[in-house]
Amino acid sequence: MDEVLVKEIFRNPDAYLHRRLEVSGWVRTIRVSKTFGFIELNDGSFFRNLQVVFDDSLPNFEQIAKLPIATALRIEGEVVESPGAKQPWELKAARIEVEGLSQPDYPLQKKKHSLEFLRTIAHLRPRSNTFSAVFRLRSVAAYAIHRFFQERDFVYVHTPIITGSDCEGAGAMFRVTTLDPAALPRDDRGEVDFTQDFFGKETNLTVSGQLEAEAFCLAFRKVYTFGPTFRAENSNTPRHAAEFWMVEPEIAFADLNDDMALAEEMLKYVLSYCLEHAPAEMEFFSRFIDPGLLPRLENVINSDFGVITYTEAIDLLKKAKQNFAYPVEWGADLQTEHERYLTEQIFRKPVFVINYPKEIKAFYMRLNDDQRTVAAMDLLVPGVGEIIGGSQREERLPVLEARMKECGLDFNDYWWYLDLRKYGGTKHAGFGLGFERAIMYMTGMANIRDVLPFPRTVNNAEF
């Protein structure tokens, strides 16, 4: 007996109609009358369920009729046309075998659950419609990102998860150590003696692969990283997680305009790819999660992203009729309310804000000719906010060293990074895309905890 995936039946029904075959999967719901019933079977291969019809000609009809949700079944039967309105065909069961019984107290009911409740059963929620769609889309989007870069001859770099420098400047880090916290070795001055630690120095989980990606960029010309990233910030928002995935391309012989063009092309490519390769999931998000989703994504694909300088943005915000809680002043960082106003009210589409004051940006960003701003860019999107942060990197060694001095950084900690400028440095640029934020944008899901399979946030590492 041929075992067939539900996905194959839906994709190519003519090949299976009136054929006898076997399927296996989990019960989503059972509806029974006295002598017959229906099983909605999900086999994990496809977003939609296969409707199975069974009747009391089966020897185990009584048992099947009372099976609890989530029971695993193997079913042999014939694919036939369905008189029902909601599905063109169904499986007429000739044999139903219980592979793994479930229990009546199965927490996932056949009703709408709150996302908050589903978070408490993260091990079961991928079986729900919403999370089935979210995590299948996440997989498709990840593949789209690899395809985009591989098709353009980018080299995929696995930058280290454990980093030896605690000076990457992107906030609090998680310490990696094998020292016993109850018996820390001390040096002469009473400080913790990290020379006795595993690596002989302080180490942490990475907050960004950028510095290492730059090294590979100046060897391979076009590279990208795509991996987990860790921030120990005590953030408690729908947009932050302690462990998340970041995509960081880095391109040589390129400036900020090339960087923005790459970001825009990549985002449009991934959107298009997902719409084409996960249409059932995208349709689901549009119907049940975010009604305006599909038109909005189509609009993004078909329009040019906005570009505005930081200075122009400040002028626009000062002219805005809207009252802001935080004052708008050149030199101050844009607040979330300002970013939302720009992308949601003025542009109503993704917009790059570029050329920020150097004081509010990282040391490695290239100083502009005005000596006041750096070649940085943030991409803001409606509903999510900052989704990409990037810059052209400072390739001029004396300028970079001057900036590092201003920022109080120790050259010894960056000796290899400075070497990159010393030996054939070129202009280059790159950016970081928050993968989860991109997924949020594509699905309409409003909380980052609901696009991560097992989210790690402050006070939460269950599962």
Add this chain to the structure above:
RNA sequence: UCCUCGAUAGCUCAACGGUAGAGCACCCGGCUGUUAACCGGGUGGUUGUUGGUUCGAAUCCAACUCGGGGAGCCA
């Protein structure tokens, strides 16, 4: 970390100082084409934790824990 709202049955919620309730789930029964099936009956509670006010607290007060929204940090 700050501001704010919340926590009552497995889930979603009501009861607003005076006997804890509904829908769904679950259990039992009915139903020959269902679509979150439908119809009838039933089980189900230390009202987040600790303390306080009161004759009496789910209800008022305090602290703590957890969750939502907003802010900061950022992706």
